[in-house]
Amino acid sequence: MLQVCQTGRMATRTSRTQRRAEALSRERIIDAAVELLDSAGDGGLTFRALTERLATGPGAIYWHVANKGELLEAATDGVITAALAAKPAEPADSPQDQIRAIALGLFDAIDRHPWLAPQLATQFSRKPWGPVTPRIFESIGRKVRELGVPKENWFTATSGLVHYILGAAGQNAANAASVRRLRTEAERAEFVDAVSKAWEELDPEEYPFTRAVADQAREHDDREQFLAGIDLVLAGITAVQLR
C-alpha cells in the first residue's frame, strides 16, 4: 500500500515544474485511474490516491473530469474500446468464429481488469445511452447480421449474446483472476476447490441439482466452458431462425 503510493510519487516527481505543465490531462488522469483500479481493486480508486500518484490536488483533477462517476465511466470505456479494437484472427473466418473472437477479447479484458464486471453491469442497466453499451452491441451485432439472421431477430439475438458474454465473462474471469493472484500451488488448488466444495456441502434436500453439478464446476476449463455457452446461444439463434 505504502509502497505503491511512494513509487507513484517518485515516478512523476523527477523534475518539478516543467514536466507538469503539460503532464496533467484528462487522458493521464484516466490512465492513472485504470492503474489504480488494476493494482488495488474496486476500492482502490480514490481522489486521495489519484492526487498522490499524479502529484496534484483534487481541484486539478476536477478541472479535467466532472466527478468520480465520469472517471469510472471513462476508464471502463477506454479498456473496453481497446479490447474490441484488437484484431480478429482472420478476416476470412466465419461470423461464428468472429463472434467467438470478440467474446474472448471481452473475456480476457474482464480477466485482466476484474473491476470491469460490476462496472459493466452498472453501466448497462443504468446508463444504456452511455458509450460502452452501444460499442459492445455494435461489434457483436454486425456479426449477427453477417450470420444471416432476419432483421426482426437482430435485437433479440444480439442482446442474448451480449448478456451471456458479459454475465459469464464477469463470473468466470473474476474467479480466474483471484486464482492467479495466489502464490503457491497449494493455495491455488485450495481456492479452485473452494466453490465446488462449498456447493457440495449444501443441504442435499434443498440443493440436489447444484450438488450434482459441483464436480463439473470444478473440472471445467474456464475458457472452454465460456465458449460452450457462446455456442449454445449461437445454436439458439440458428434454431429460432429455422422455425
Add this chain to the structure above:
Amino acid sequence: MLQVCQTGRMATRTSRTQRRAEALSRERIIDAAVELLDSAGDGGLTFRALTERLATGPGAIYWHVANKGELLEAATDGVITAALAAKPAEPADSPQDQIRAIALGLFDAIDRHPWLAPQLATQFSRKPWGPVTPRIFESIGRKVRELGVPKENWFTATSGLVHYILGAAGQNAANAASVRRLRTEAERAEFVDAVSKAWEELDPEEYPFTRAVADQAREHDDREQFLAGIDLVLAGITAVQLR
C-alpha cells in the same frame, strides 16, 4: 430526503422503551435496509439513515450485522429468496414454461428493486460461494434437468440461462423502473425515446447496426423481448442436445 427520514423516525417512535426491547433484530434491520434501498436507491443505504429509521445508534446495528457488505448480501438474499418462492403457475406446465415463470419472477423482482441488478452482478462474480448464486442456479437447474438435457450439458445450459436472465432482467427492468417513476405522460414518452434516439444519433459510419436496430429497441415490449431471449437460449439448449 428530509421527508423520508422524518416519516421513518416518527413511524418507529410512538412508544419509546418497551417497543424497542424486542424491536431490534437482524431481521428488522434487513427489512429496514430493503426499504431504504427501494425508496432512496443504491446510495440510500447508510448507517446514518438506518440508525435514524430504527431509532438506535450504529453500535446496535453492528451487534446484529458484521458490516455493510453483509447487510447488502442479506438484503439481496432475502428479496431473491422471496422471488423464487413464488408459486409456479401450474405444476403441470412444461419445464419450458416453468423456466419462463421463474425467469419472469426474477425479472419482476429486479423491476421492483432496481438496486438488485449491480448487486447480483457483484455477488455472482465476487462471491459465487454465497447463498444467492446457488439459490438461483438450483431453481433453474432443476428445470433444465427436467428438460431432458444430458448430464454433461447441465452446467453449460443452466449457466447460459442464468447469465441471460440476470443480464437481461437487469438492463430491462432498471429502465422500466426509471420510466415508472416519471409523473406525466409526456415525461414518460420522452424517456422511452431517449435511448433509441441517442442510438439513432450515433455516427452512421461507426454504428450502422445499432442505428438500424434503434427502432426495434423503441417499439419492443420489455417483458415480451425478455421472453424472446429466454426462448432463444432454450432453443439453443435443445439444438445442442440434438447434435
Add this chain to the structure above:
DNA sequence: ACCTGAACACCGTTCAAGT
C-alpha cells in the same frame, strides 16, 4: 486556462461505557 490545498459534509466502523 489551469492548478493549489484547506475546508466541508458525509461516510463506515470502533469502542469504552452503560443497562
Add this chain to the structure above:
DNA sequence: ACCTGAACACCGTTCAAGT
C-alpha cells in the same frame, strides 16, 4: 446479552486564491 453515542479515519467535492 444487548444497546448507546461520541470519536476516528477516510471519503468525494467545493471554492477562494493563486499563476
